[in-house]
């Protein structure tokens with residue numbers, strides 16, 4: 117039974133039996149993410165104090181400037197996940213190819229693959245705005261005892277065994293699901309312990325917040341333009357409030373608590389939008405659905421999309437069920 121103020125460590129142990137094929141490995145995997153998140157949190161919090169902000173000089177796979185903290189977070193998560201005998205492969209936003217982890221005896225006996233965006237929204241760091249980590253976990257599908265393959269990473273979101281995010285905000289929270297609802301834990305920085313603060317999180321069925329980068333309005337498809345106008349019309353509980361941080365985890369976290377819709381649609385300048393299916397949209401969609409919300413590309417459920425490449429992008433419309441369905445109605449008109 118989840119108890120407010122229960123520590124994440126206790127919670128993981130108590131709920132281990134909920135996992136199918138429970139052997140303790142998934143618990144240990146989440147534990148290692150918890151540890152890495154504490155290390156990243158420590159670094160993020162002192163970003164303004166030491167000369168650690170700014171570009172690391174490199175560019176990542178998508179040609180974007182890599183921030184030093186992106187590199188740091190990527191290293192920490194990869195190192196922490198590699199050190200346990202649980203994960204056979206990692207795909208990260210910051211690495212073009214997936215990483216194969218042979219295991220201590222090089223026997224390729226580890227079961228899980230992790231897909232991760234180690235520090236999402238990192239362009240916000242220099243201005244002291246919240247950033248996040250997003251992770252997605254699958255059981256491998258290729259035979260144990262052989263090196264992990266790309267197909268182990270290209271599984272549809274509906275096969276995820278766990279997913280979560282960490283938000284480095286006014287306080288640091290770890291929110292995750294193993295398919296049995298969503299629970300949120302807040303870090304007590306003095307003790308270095310996460311405590312259950314948001315048990316059984318629920319996406320309100322309806323809401324009054326819409327989150328979209330309206331600067332891209334002219335490039336949006338007509339259905340999205342019409343839906344935005346609908347949000348702004350005066351009728352019933354509209355006009356809605358516009359809130360957009362530009363940090364996916366924070367925007368969705370807020371909407372999950374208050375009720376709202378988040379959209380990163382396709383546009384005339386980017387046919388598939390911006391967000392990455394495997395380590396941004398799928399894990400967020402799993403959490404959102406587990407909390408009673410909805411996530412689609414405007415037409416198809418995100419978690420039913422069949423991935424074709426590690427870094428592919430998809431349009432992303434998610435949030436309160438009724439709001440997403442309304443947006444889909446507008447999109448379907450064209």
Ligand code: AHM
Pocket residue numbers: 180209233235236237238239329362363364365367390
């Ligand atoms: P990143 O992975 O390069 O950090 O980009 C993802 C971020 C999301 O957190 C956010 O929702 C979105 O990009 C904002 O994009 P834009 O600035 O185009 O509105």
Ligand code: MG
Pocket residue numbers: 209233235236237396
């Ligand atoms: Mg990202």
